[in-house]
Amino acid sequence: MNAHQLAHASFSIYQDAEPPEFWTAYFDVQPDIAIIKGKPFVTPSGRLSSGLGRIGVWGIKSKQHVQSDLPEPHLRYLIERLALPRADLPELLRRTNARMCFFCYWDNENGDRMPDVADDIRQMMESMGGTIEIDEYR
Template identity: 65%
Template sequence: MKSRYQRAHASFTIYQDAEPPEYWTRYFGVEPDTQSVKGQFRVTPSGQTSKFPARVGLWGIESREHVQSDLLSPHLRYLVARLALPRSDLPELLKRTGAQIRFFCFWDNEAGDRVPDVPDDIRAMMEAMGGAVEVDEYR
């Protein structure tokens, strides 16, 4: 889907080096938008091979191409639904693999009059799983 400029979008990322990205693809049943294996070169969004090997393994999906909204809530709810979160076994998997998870939110606030709308239930769910919700605000 070709998207117009959006003033908000979000991603979900797992950072860890114990399991290959395919492990998380099978676990969630979702193809990632980004993935890397520590020490290996990766293909960048431009289609080029990275100049340096990845410093950490990661697996992630994004909402930008799937949700048309300038608010964060629809983007975060899309990711929660797509990944079937929360999952009762995920905190133990994160602990076993030494993984960290986060929702990373892009928030364009050039005018300075917008407040990020991160739903309390999503913030609480991430905290309960040991993850974080981070908002990167651009002014």
């Protein structure tokens, strides 16, 4: 793996209705992050947080599993890992008042690269009620 990839992505569900174990069972995937509102949580550094979770979060990341400086391979990895799209997921999101998001990290220090998300990925997320956010660093 590169010490510093120029792109990576994560998938997160934000909600307070169900515990993280619910989403772990639903996707049959162990999360990289699991936070329960009002409870301490494990930070990315592996330490216990000094504060309490402000919202419930369940998520996975691509960074350790995909070696690419483009967002698409990272997103495709997450889609495959989570078996997306899922016909029952939009209703489940409504029932739990959840928000679902792909978050793409995009390092563009030189300002010469354009982040691109394939139309089929955008359409799939929109059809399930999710969003795609790109965080560009310059």
